[in-house]
Amino acid sequence: MTASFIKNSDFAAFLTAMMKAAPVYGPVAKRSRFAFARLEAPEELRLDYDVTILPPKKLFFPPAQDLLRFDSDGFEAALEPEEKILFGVHFYDVKAIDQTDLLFAERNCDINYIAHRQTTTIVASNVQTVSKRAFFATVGADVPAKGHDAALTSIDDGYVFEPLTARGEALLKFGRFAPATEAQCRGADKVNADVLAECPEKLEHGTAAIATKVRAAFKDEELWSQLAADCFSCGSCNTVCPTCYCFDVQDTWHVDQTSGKRTRYWDACLTEDFAKISLGEGATENFRDERGERFRHRLMRKAVYLNPKLGGPACVGCGRCSAACTADIADPTRIINQIMAS
Amino acid sequence: MSRPKVAFFDFTCCEGCQIEFTNYGDVAFLELLKHVDVVEFREAMSEKTTDPIDIALVEGSFTREADRAKLESVRERAKIVIAYGQCATTAGINALKNHQNDYKEFVYGDDAGQANLASQKALPISAAIKVDYMAYGCPVNKYEVLQIIAHLLHGKEPVIPNYPVCVECKRRETVCRYDEADHCMGQVARAGCTAPCPAEGIPCEACRGFVDQPNIRALEKVLVERAGFSQKRAAEKALMFTANSLEATQ
Numbered sequence: 001m002t003a004s005f006i007k008n009s010d011f012a013a014f015l016t017a018m019m020k021a022a023p024v025y026g027p028v029a030k031r032s033r034f035a036f037a038r039l040e041a042p043e044e045l046r047l048d049y050d051v052t053i054l055p056p057k058k059l060f061f062p063p064a065q066d067l068l069r070f071d072s073d074g075f076e077a078a079l080e081p082e083e084k085i086l087f088g089v090h091f092y093d094v095k096a097i098d099q100t101d102l103l104f105a106e107r108n109c110d111i112n113y114i115a116h117r118q119t120t121t122i123v124a125s126n127v128q129t130v131s132k133r134a135f136f137a138t139v140g141a142d143v144p145a146k147g148h149d150a151a152l153t154s155i156d157d158g159y160v161f162e163p164l165t166a167r168g169e170a171l172l173k174f175g176r177f178a179p180a181t182e183a184q185c186r187g188a189d190k191v192n193a194d195v196l197a198e199c200p201e202k203l204e205h206g207t208a209a210i211a212t213k214v215r216a217a218f219k220d221e222e223l224w225s226q227l228a229a230d231c232f233s234c235g236s237c238n239t240v241c242p243t244c245y246c247f248d249v250q251d252t253w254h255v256d257q258t259s260g261k262r263t264r265y266w267d268a269c270l271t272e273d274f275a276k277i278s279l280g281e282g283a284t285e286n287f288r289d290e291r292g293e294r295f296r297h298r299l300m301r302k303a304v305y306l307n308p309k310l311g312g313p314a315c316v317g318c319g320r321c322s323a324a325c326t327a328d329i330a331d332p333t334r335i336i337n338q339i340m341a342s
Numbered sequence: 343m344s345r346p347k348v349a350f351f352d353f354t355c356c357e358g359c360q361i362e363f364t365n366y367g368d369v370a371f372l373e374l375l376k377h378v379d380v381v382e383f384r385e386a387m388s389e390k391t392t393d394p395i396d397i398a399l400v401e402g403s404f405t406r407e408a409d410r411a412k413l414e415s416v417r418e419r420a421k422i423v424i425a426y427g428q429c430a431t432t433a434g435i436n437a438l439k440n441h442q443n444d445y446k447e448f449v450y451g452d453d454a455g456q457a458n459l460a461s462q463k464a465l466p467i468s469a470a471i472k473v474d475y476m477a478y479g480c481p482v483n484k485y486e487v488l489q490i491i492a493h494l495l496h497g498k499e500p501v502i503p504n505y506p507v508c509v510e511c512k513r514r515e516t517v518c519r520y521d522e523a524d525h526c527m528g529q530v531a532r533a534g535c536t537a538p539c540p541a542e543g544i545p546c547e548a549c550r551g552f553v554d555q556p557n558i559r560a561l562e563k564v565l566v567e568r569a570g571f572s573q574k575r576a577a578e579k580a581l582m583f584t585a586n587s588l589e590a591t592q
Contacts, residue, residue, distance in 0.1 A: 031517040031543075054515045063513035230560040232529035233553070235505060239512035250501055253492040255366075255373045260492075266513060271505040272555055291557075324512075326520050326529055326564050 004177035005184050007158040014175030015042035018085055021174065022121075025059060026087040027052055036086070047088050047154065050131035051318055055093050055242030056086055057100055060116040063239075063266045067112055067249070071259035078261065081115040085171070088125040088152070091145040091192075092136040092316040096242030097122065098147040099310055103245055112264075121167045122148040126191055130198040133319030135333050137196035138203040140312035153188035160188035199317070201333045205340050207313055211304045217339050218296070225292035227335060230327040233291060235268025237298060237321035237330040243314045244268070269301070270294050299335060343495050346396030349382035350426070351416050353402030353409055354436055354464065359427030359477075360385045360401055362484045374488070377495060394419050397494065399426040399477070403433040404470045405461040417471040422494065425466065425473045426487075428480040428583055432551045435480065436464035437585035466586065475500050478550035480583060483535050503533040504554050507546045510537035519545050525569030527580060530556035548580060552587050 006014055018024050024039045027049040034049035036056050054063070066078035089097070097117075104113035124145065127136075150168030153160045160180050163169035180188075203210065217223060238244045248267040253260040267274060275288040288294045306314040315332055322331035350360050364386055366374065381391045398420035404413065417423055428434035439445040440463050446454040453459070467473060477487050490500040503509075507528035511518065519526035519540055528540060531548035539546055558580065565576035580588050 030515070032522055033517045035515050053517065054512065058515075063515075230557065230563060232506065232508070232557050232560055233555065234508035234529045236508045236512060239509060252489055253496065255370045255377075255488065257377050257492060257495055266509075268505070268509060271509065272553065273504045323521075324518065326518070326526075326568060327560050 003160050003162040003180040003185050003188070004172060005158055005160055005180040006175050006177050010176045011159065012042040015039070015045060015087075017174035018087075018171065023082060023084045024087050025056070025084060039087075045088065047125050047152075048128045049088075050129040051090070051134065051320060051323075053320075054240060055096060055318070055320070056089050057093075057097065057242050057245075059084070059086055059120065060097075060113050061100065061104070061245065061247075061266075065112060065264050067262045067264055069259070069261045075262075079112055079115055081119040083119045085121045085123065087123045089122055089148065090127050090136075090318075091124055092134075092318045093242050094122070094124050094145040094148045095140070095143060095316045096318070098145070099243050099306075099314060099316075100245055101147055102310065121171065122150075123168070123171070124148045124151040126151075126153040126188070127195045128154060130195060130200070131319050131323070132200060133322035133331065134199045134317060135201040135203060135319060136317030137199040139315050139317035139332075140207055142207075143310075143312035153191050155184060155187040155191060160184050162188075201319065201322070201331070203333050204337050207307065210313070210336055210340065211307050214299060214336065214339055215304045217342075218300070221292060223339070223342075224296040225290065227329065227338075228291040228295035230329050231270065231291045231295055232327060233270050233272050233294065234326075235271040235274075236324040236326075238268035238270055239266055240320040240324045242316060242318060242320070243302070246274075269297055295329075299332070302332060303336060343396060343497065345377060345379050346421075346495070347381045347391075347393070348378045348397045348399065348491075349380070349391060349395045349420075350384070351382070351398060351400045351412075352384070353400070353413070353430070353467065354405040354461070355402030355427065355429040355434075357385060357401065359429075359479075359482045360399075362481045363399075363487065365484055366488070374491075378491065392419075394421075396420070397422045397424065397491070399424050400430050400467055400473075401426045402467075403429045403436040403464045404467050405433075405436060405464045407462060410470050413467060413470045422474045423467075423471065424475045424477055424490065425468065426477045427482050428478060428549060428551065429464075430467045430473075431476045431478050432584060433464040433466050433586050434549075434583055438581060440464055440585055440589075441581065464586075476502060478502070478532055479535060480549040486534050505533050506553050507531045507533045507535070507537050507540070507548075509533055510535070511540050513537075514541060516541045519543075520564075520568055523569075525565055525571065525579075527561065529564070530558065530561050530580070547582055549583050551584050552580075556587070558588065 025036050026039050026045045027034045028037045028044045034052045068075045068078050104110040149165040151162045246267040247264040249264045251262050276286040302315040303313050398416050425431045493500040510533045526545040527548045528546035530552050531546045532550040532553050562576040565571040
């Protein structure tokens with residue numbers, strides 16, 4: 001599909017027309033940070049955001065998602081997907097969504113994710129501001145960003161809009177677009193290439209070499225317990241991660257004690273009870289009881305275990321974990337570079 | 343469990359957690375009364391009972407040896423004992439006095455010598471009797487209390503979080519206090535409150551106590567390095583609701 005161009009002066013009208021047709025979710029300011037939220041007005045959109053607190057995954061896989069409602073007559077699905085546009089996703093989050101698309105669709109297809117995903121049109125946006133802990137240029141560099149419906153790149157006096165699917169192309173009708181010139185397309189390519197050099201953090205080695213050496217460090221208990229010495233087991237590295245997808249399911253009863261709902265919540269493998277299991281008759285066992293074991297598990301999941309399935313690491317270099325860890329021990333570049341240098 | 347007999351008992355506390363039980367709104371409260379038979383609840387009724395009870399909700403700390411017999415009597419009569427509120431679960435803010443020696447004069451002035459004000463170290467009720475479940479918080483989260491009761495009514499184990507408040511802040515996408523040059527104890531504080539304070543820009547004070555394995559050494563380090571606390575202030579910061587737990591970790 002060929003690229004189009006829209007002038008800065010026509011951009012607000014484009015957003016407004018889209019918002020009339022469907023709910024549009026985009027990055028907006030939240031105190032000193034940014035978050036994906038439903039746009040109420042076009043000027044709320046902040047395409048100059050560095051990184052959002054939570055990844056856009058939350059629109060398909062909400063932190064708390066009702067799965068079903070029950071009463072004395074039986075139960076019904078709580079799923080109510082809405083047609084929506086997810087606008088302004090950075091390419092690293094596009095890569096992450098592509099991963100969760102695969103993980104939730106394989107084997108037992110997770111309809112509670114897929115239904116939300118299938119009703120969403122995703123428009124990517126170039127990274128205008130690089131976050132302080134980003135390392136997206138050096139992680140899984142050969143993994144393409146795909147699965148989105150269109151890509152938007154800010155150049156001097158407007159945006160180059162590249163539809164990638166029919167859904168993406170359908171958005172053209174909402175704005176005053178002209179065919180993009182070759183110079184404009186080259187300008188967009190340069191913007192997207194140049195930003196890669198701006199990452200403040202980087203991995204020093206490639207995916208395969210990292211996977212081999214990190215796996216080989218599995219039994220170095222001293223290493224992991226030392227890396228995890230300041231770990232709070234708070235799970236923040238998990239709960240802000242765009243590729244984490246574990247959840248816990250709980251039932252709650254309404255006060256009538258006959259009706260209620262079943263809800264799934266984001267879970268986090270760094271928290272103490274994540275791996276606590278029943279042995280029956282009231283007995284339990286925690287198969288990752290030590291902080292170091294839990295810390296190691298996250299890194300193995302991100303850099304090693306899922307690689308064959310995903311074709312790259314289960315990490316996209318957004319740097320959210322590094323920034324969310326108050327003890328500042330979660331940064332994958334520091335952990336991996338230390339292991340690679342040993 | 344079919345319409346269990348439920349009774350409230352209070353020891354050293356402000357009874358605010360019992361008041362929370364009256365704050366469900368009249369429709370929900372009257373609906374709840376169809377499922378539980380409240381037989382003693384001095385905030386809302388004058389009747390008392392000496393009969394066996396199914397669920398005892400015990401509020402307040404154990405601060406006087408003289409209260410041991412009363413606690414034991416509750417335990418003997420009750421199938422299930424729930425430590426109700428932070429004073430009962432960890433001794434809450436009452437335990438602040440455990441580290442002071444002039445609190446009586448400071449609080450009661452000239453009346454400090456009265457015999458009825460004599461008390462010992464503030465302890466959780468589990469120091470005197472076996473406790474089956476904990477309803478944490480200062481005050482309790484009344485919705486969590488409803489779920490604890492619902493689980494017991496349905497013969498299920500109540501689900502009480504052992505993960506920290508950070509998990510709940512992330513679920514609601516709250517801007518971290520540390521991102522705004524503030525401090526917080528959410529990393530070690532037990533969740534279950536749904537993290538309302540940081541969402542309003544207020545640091546977590548761990549009013550539900552700590553998770554089972556709080557990394558206190560790391561908390562002090564982060565309070566010093568990221569929040570600019572003095573070492574002394576960092577070491578004392580967690581005392582407000584968790585003085586006894588803090589002592590246990592050292």
